[in-house]
C-alpha cells in the first residue's frame with residue numbers, strides 16, 4: 001500500500017485526506033520535519049490555502065529544505081492551488097518564491113475579486129468532464145517546453161505536469177471526483193512517465 005504525505009500546516013488538507021481515504025492508501029499528515037524524515041513517502045500533496053502562510057510556516061517548522069530536496073530528488077508531488085504557487089519558480093505578483101522547483105510562471109489570485117470563486121468542468125489530460133472548483137485561484141501564465149499542459153479553461157492553463165510534479169490551479173479535493181488523485185497515484189506507479 002502506498003504512503004502519501006499531505007502537508008498539513010494550513011489550508012484544505014483534510015479534504016485531500018478524505019479523498020485519499022477512498023483510494024486505499026496510507027495517509028500521513030506532514031506537520032513537522034520528522035513527519036517527512038520518519039516516513040517513507042511514495043508521494044506528497046501540497047494543498048490549497050494561503051501560499052504566503054504555508055510558505056512561512058514550512059520555513060519556521062524546518063520542513064522547507066527536506067521537502068524541497070525530496071521533490072528535487074524525484075518525490076512525486078501534487079500541488080493544488082496554493083500548492084501550485086509554492087512549486088512555481090516565478091510568481092509574477094509576489095516578491096517571494098517558495099519551493100521554486102517547477103518551470104512555470106504563475107499569477108496569484110488571477111481571477112480578481114468578482115470572479116474569485118467558481119465551478120466549471122473540463123478536460124484534464126485524457127479525462128473528460130472533470131469538475132473543477134476555483135477559489136481565488138492562481139493561473140499558469142507561461143510554461144517552459146519541458147512542461148506538459150494537462151488542462152486549459154478559457155484558454156488559460158489550469159493544470160500541468162513536469163516530471164514528478166503535477167499542479168492544478170483548482171481544487172480536485174473539493175468534489176466527489178477521485179480521478180485526479182487517481183491520476184497522481186498512477187503517476188507514482190509509472191515512475192512519472194504518463
Ligand SMILES: NC(=O)CC[C@H](N)C(=O)O
Pocket residue numbers: 047048049050051052080081082083085108109135136137138
Ligand atoms: N484556494 C487557494 O489555495 C488560493 C490560493 C491563494 N490565493 C494564494 O495565493 O495562496
